[in-house]
Amino acid sequence: MDTTTIVIILAAVVAVSIFLIVLSQMREKARIERARKITNQQDAYNRANRLLSEIPGQYLTSDLKLLLIKRMEEACVQLAGLKSDLPVKKWQEAAQQLKDQIQAKQDTRSPVKIDTPEKATYVKELLQNLFKMIEDMHKSSKLDAATAKKNLKFVLFLVHKTHADLHMFQARDYVRQNEIRKAIHAYHLASTEMGKSRDNPLAMKAVKSFRIRIKELEALIVEGKDTAHSGSQAKLDREWDTFLHDEEWKKKADYDE
Template sequence: MDLTTIVIFFGVIVVLSIIAIMVSQAREKARLERARRATALEDRFKLSQRLLSDIPSQYLSRDLRRMLLLHAEETCQSLEALKTDLPTGEWRQRIRKQREDLEAGGEGPAASRIDSKKKTSDIKIDLEHLYRIIETMQKQGRIDASLAKRNLKVIIYLLHRVQADYHVHQAQEATQNQRYRHAIHAYHMACSALDAVKDHPSAVKALKSFRGRITELEQAAEQQSGGKAGQDRLEKEWDSFLSEDEWKKKADYDD
């Protein structure tokens, strides 16, 4: 075997080795990408299910529930295309039952009183997730554009309503404790929370209700102030009477 043949032989070996390494790297990259994609889809499915169970019913309309179920179902289809070991069959059965419950008039998650800053924040975060899901579905043409836009507006309103509901809870607690000025302030805060969406029909109705309560509470606060002022006056008169009576007794004793 001459030198040229030897050089060509080893050159071919080097080239084949490089090709084998590149193919192996490409396969590994594809495997990692497939695993990453499967994990992302699994997280997406779990998020849609969590939103369906965690968002209180007063913030999750039937349309929003339908879109979340569609999102979960499409996620299962994508996972099945990847041929993963995830239990997509069980997930599909769950989605089917959830859809049947919805169409049968099921209310979904129970309504919840917004009585803490943490709960307010948690629900806002969930609504923001829901907004991004619907926005993505619209951009990808997976849902009708007009349906998406209408429900995106609803979510924007709900983000402000959650904050307003928290202030209403504060106002109700203050009213029960006869702290009318604090209640008035809380209702004003509720009005401010809805100011950015004041043209929404539900916001118009809520703002009218809040302002009516403010008027009622202002009257109650004035009556409370008047009663307190009268009580203070009586106490001062009584203290004055006692002081005068004590002075007279002392004067009689001195005589």
């Protein structure tokens, strides 16, 4: 075997070796990239599912529930395309079933009392995560600008309502204890929080109700009465507990303005 042949063979061996190394690296890179995409989509699904499960029922309107399910479904489609080993089909079936329940107005989630600063802070964090999720969906063209804007404004309103809920709970408690001045202060704080969403008709309705109740309580102090329990308080309590899901006020609300 002459020198030229040996050089050619060695060159071929080197070339084949380099090709195999490059191919192996490309496969490893593709495997890592696929694993990264699967992890990202799994995290997206879990985040949306967690928000849907942990945000208290009084904050989750049908639109927000459907938006969260939309994000879960999008993650499932991506995971199916990546052929992951996750139970994607089961997740898709559960999401579809829940969507049907929501559209049929059969999905009821229990409200949670916001009776401590810790609860208010935790719910606020959940809502802030929801806000970021909506922003990300818009940036990735999964939500149009108008829908994103509407929902972002509404979630921001809910963040303010979280603190108002805490002040409202405290005000009710003060009323039951006949600590009228403390109740008035709590209602003022709740009104201030709602006033941060001046472009939301529901917030302005709440502010008006708080102001009426404050005047009633102030009148009790002037009159020297020793009790603040009244039909007006019960009416305000009912309105506050249900006004996010009040169909009449939903029709009046225009979050795009």
